[in-house]
Every structure is written in C-alpha cells, then in structure tokens.
Amino acid sequence: MTLGTNLTFAGGIATSAVVGWLLSLTGLPLAWILGAMVGSAVYANTVGLGGKTKYARRLGQLLIGGATAAILTPGILGELWSFLPAMIAAAFVANALGVLLAFPLQKIAGVDRKTALLSTLPAGMSEMASLARETGAQADVVMVVHTLRVVMIVVMVPFLFGIDRSAVAAEVDPQASLAALATCVAGGLLLSIVTARLGVLNPWVIMPMAVGIALVSMNVSIAAMPWWLIVGAQVLIGFSLGARLKKEDFARVPRAAIAAIICSGGLILIMVFGFVPILRLFIDVAPVSLALGVAPGGLGEMIASAKALGAAAAIVAGFQFTRSFLTNIIAPPLLVRFAVGPEGTDEAANT
Incomplete structure (x- = not known):
C-alpha cells in the first residue's frame, strides 16, 4: 500500500475507535463493536477505505482467539465435550x-438457486463468497446477504439479552502465565x-484457541488478555x-438486501x-451464551460479542465452529443437488 x-x-480505524469510545460512554451493550461498525461504515462511504480490511479483521480475530484461550480450563474443556451433541443438533437445525x-430468498432477490443457497447457508461470508465465485454464482449477492445477517445479529442480540452478569466474574489464577498468553x-x-493456505476454516480465531487447549491439557494456566487489547480487537472487528x-453494493443488488432482511431476520x-428454549431443556x-452460540453470524463477530457481553465465549466458540465446520462440509454436495432442476438439468441455465 x-x-x-x-x-x-x-484514518478509518481511528474514526472507528473514536466512535466506539463515544458510544461506550453511554453504557450501551456492545458499544465498541457497534460504534466501530458505524464509524467505519460512514468513513468508507464518504472518505473511502484504502487497503485490505481483511488484515484488520484477522488481527482482531487473533486477539479474540487468544482471549478465549485464556479462559479455558480442564473443566470448561470437559463441559464443551459434553455439549457436542447439542452443538451438532444446532448446526443441523440452522442448515435445514x-x-x-x-x-423465498430466490424469489424475492430474483437470483438462481446456487446464489440463494450460498446466501442462506449459515457459514462464514468469505467461505460462501469464495464458493460462489468457484461455482459461477453471484458473489456480490452472497456477500450482501451474509453481511446484513451478521450486522442484524450484532445489533439485535445485546438489546434482546443484555449482559450476562453471571459469566462476568471469573476466578483469577495467581499462577496464570503471560508467557502462555503470548504463546497462544x-x-x-x-x-x-x-x-490458511491449507483451507482450514477461520484459522485466525481457532488456532490461538488450539494452542490454548494444548497448554491447558498440560496444566498450564493462561493469563487473561488485558482489557485494552480486547477492546482493540472489538474495534478491529467492528471496523472490518x-x-x-x-x-454501492446495496444499490447494485437492492432486492438482495430486502431478501436478506426478511430471510435472515x-x-x-x-x-x-x-x-x-429447546436447548435450555437439555443443557x-x-x-445470552446460547443465543450467541446458535445465532447464524460470523465466528469472530460472535465470540467478540460474547467477550463484550460477558457471555461464555468458549461455549459460543464451540457452537459457532461446529456449525461453520459442518456447513462447509455439506455445502458443496448440497449445492450440486440443489442447483439441479427436477428434470436433472442445470437450474441456472433455465433462469
């Protein structure tokens, strides 16, 4: 650059940070992410953003992954393992x-079946947009729908559930190691x-947690992430x-934006x-932790929201990763069957 x-x-990041700080003064839930998102959106549509914002998002995800690793304990790992059936069930329900x-999205947006399916499957935007490019679907529509869905979740969930005070207070281990956190x-x-070069999903969030799991398994206690780094991560994710x-993206595909609001909502x-409520009968x-766990949003955004709201970030990460992983496994074969018309012809050719 x-x-x-x-x-x-x-300048875009600075604007996001300032707006996030101003909004945090109001005591609004998720203020740093929401404020950064608003500041970035205004800046991008007026001044314009140079460079690739994906690097800011990756750094934010890396810090959030490290912060989540810091709360892991052998007890939490065992709890996550016991929740695996619920995580798989939530993933299949969301995909169904x-x-x-x-x-309905296909009809409202006026797109082909492949584009509609890639837009509504609850996986990461980058993965579904890449698959759209590879299969000849409309990647711009897919990106608009996924972006609006994540924005809607980030805005709605904190207002609906508030802060989970029961999860805010965590025991501080005097033996916790800052070196272990840096290692994560x-x-x-x-x-x-x-x-990332091997195609692993969301490595920027998952890999710091994987290192944390390895350390915890060796009885190493990881120090908590400093609050200012967590705030910085929230600003970077809100910015991206x-x-x-x-x-211009929404003006180009206005029907897709309307369809996104209806179907994603x-x-x-x-x-x-x-x-x-069904999950709470079993676990x-x-x-708020379950809501962020099953909400069809981005892995990084949902974990960052969990950290900001005092929810159980490790549980949210488990649900989100399980759904994203299963969705990306079933998406290609499902896409092939879904995109073929009832008489065995390519549906896209008939639209």
Missing part, C-alpha cells in the same frame, strides 16, 4: 432452515498462516464489518427464540 493509502486506512429459506497469540498466528456496508428469530447455559 502507498503512504496515502496507509493514512486513509489508519438455511435450505428452506433459500426458496504468537503460536496461533504462525499456525493460522500455515493452515462496517467497511463491508458500502452503499427469520433465521435469526427462529434460532434465538425457537431453538434456544444449563445462560440464554
């Missing part, structure tokens, strides 16, 4: 709903660079999310208000 591009990029909602972040970075909200409401987890 040129000097001018770097300055413009830095995603398939069903592809039909640095080791997570190295592993992310390697595994707001940078996607470009008016339906998916969010069903998962949060329909499935969370004893606070509503």
Whole structure:
C-alpha cells in the first residue's frame, strides 16, 4: 500500500475507535463493536477505505482467539465435550432452515438457486463468497446477504439479552502465565498462516484457541488478555464489518438486501427464540451464551460479542465452529443437488 493509502486506512480505524469510545460512554451493550461498525461504515462511504480490511479483521480475530484461550480450563474443556451433541443438533437445525429459506430468498432477490443457497447457508461470508465465485454464482449477492445477517445479529442480540452478569466474574489464577498468553497469540498466528493456505476454516480465531487447549491439557494456566487489547480487537472487528456496508453494493443488488432482511431476520428469530428454549431443556447455559452460540453470524463477530457481553465465549466458540465446520462440509454436495432442476438439468441455465 502507498503512504496515502496507509493514512486513509489508519484514518478509518481511528474514526472507528473514536466512535466506539463515544458510544461506550453511554453504557450501551456492545458499544465498541457497534460504534466501530458505524464509524467505519460512514468513513468508507464518504472518505473511502484504502487497503485490505481483511488484515484488520484477522488481527482482531487473533486477539479474540487468544482471549478465549485464556479462559479455558480442564473443566470448561470437559463441559464443551459434553455439549457436542447439542452443538451438532444446532448446526443441523440452522442448515435445514438455511435450505428452506433459500426458496423465498430466490424469489424475492430474483437470483438462481446456487446464489440463494450460498446466501442462506449459515457459514462464514468469505467461505460462501469464495464458493460462489468457484461455482459461477453471484458473489456480490452472497456477500450482501451474509453481511446484513451478521450486522442484524450484532445489533439485535445485546438489546434482546443484555449482559450476562453471571459469566462476568471469573476466578483469577495467581499462577496464570503471560508467557502462555503470548504463546497462544504468537503460536496461533504462525499456525493460522500455515493452515490458511491449507483451507482450514477461520484459522485466525481457532488456532490461538488450539494452542490454548494444548497448554491447558498440560496444566498450564493462561493469563487473561488485558482489557485494552480486547477492546482493540472489538474495534478491529467492528471496523472490518462496517467497511463491508458500502452503499454501492446495496444499490447494485437492492432486492438482495430486502431478501436478506426478511430471510435472515427469520433465521435469526427462529434460532434465538425457537431453538434456544429447546436447548435450555437439555443443557444449563445462560440464554445470552446460547443465543450467541446458535445465532447464524460470523465466528469472530460472535465470540467478540460474547467477550463484550460477558457471555461464555468458549461455549459460543464451540457452537459457532461446529456449525461453520459442518456447513462447509455439506455445502458443496448440497449445492450440486440443489442447483439441479427436477428434470436433472442445470437450474441456472433455465433462469
């Protein structure tokens, strides 16, 4: 990037941080993420953003992954293992709903079946957009729908559930190691660079947690992430999310934006208000943690929201990763069957 591009990029992050700070003064839940998102969106649509915002998002995800690793204990790891059936069930329910909602989205947005399915499957935006490019679907529509869904979740969940005070107070281990925390972040970075080239999903969040799991398994206690680094991670994630909200993208596919609001809103409401009460009959987890766990949002955004709201970030990470992993496994074969018409012809050719 040129000097001018770097300055413009830095200006966007600074604007996001300032707006996030101002909003935090109001006591609003998730203020740093929401404020950064608003500041970034305004900046991107007025001044413009140079450079690739994905690097800011990756850094934010890396820090959030390290912060989540710091709360892991042998007891939490055992609890996560016991929740695996619930995580798998939530993943299958979300994907089934995603398939069903592809039909109304196809009609409302006026797109082909492949584009509709990739838009409604609850996986990461980057993964689904990449698959859209590979299969000839409309990647711009997929990106708009996924972006709006994550924004809707980030805005809705904190207002609906508030802060989970029961999860805020955590015991501080006097033996906790800052070196172990640094190992999670640095080791997570190295592993992310390697595994990203191998196609591993969301490595920037998962790899620091994987290092943390290894350390905890060796009875190493990890020091908590400093609060200012967690705030910085929230600003970076909010910044990268707001940078996607470009008016020209929505102006280009206005019907997709309308379809996203309707169908994504339906998916969010069903998962949060329909499935969370069912899950609570089987597992004893606070509503806000389950809501963020089953909400069809981005892995990094949902874990960052969990950290900001005092929810159980490790549980949220478990639910989110399980769904993302299973969705990306079933998406390609499902896409092939879904995109073929009832008479065995390619549906896209008939639209």
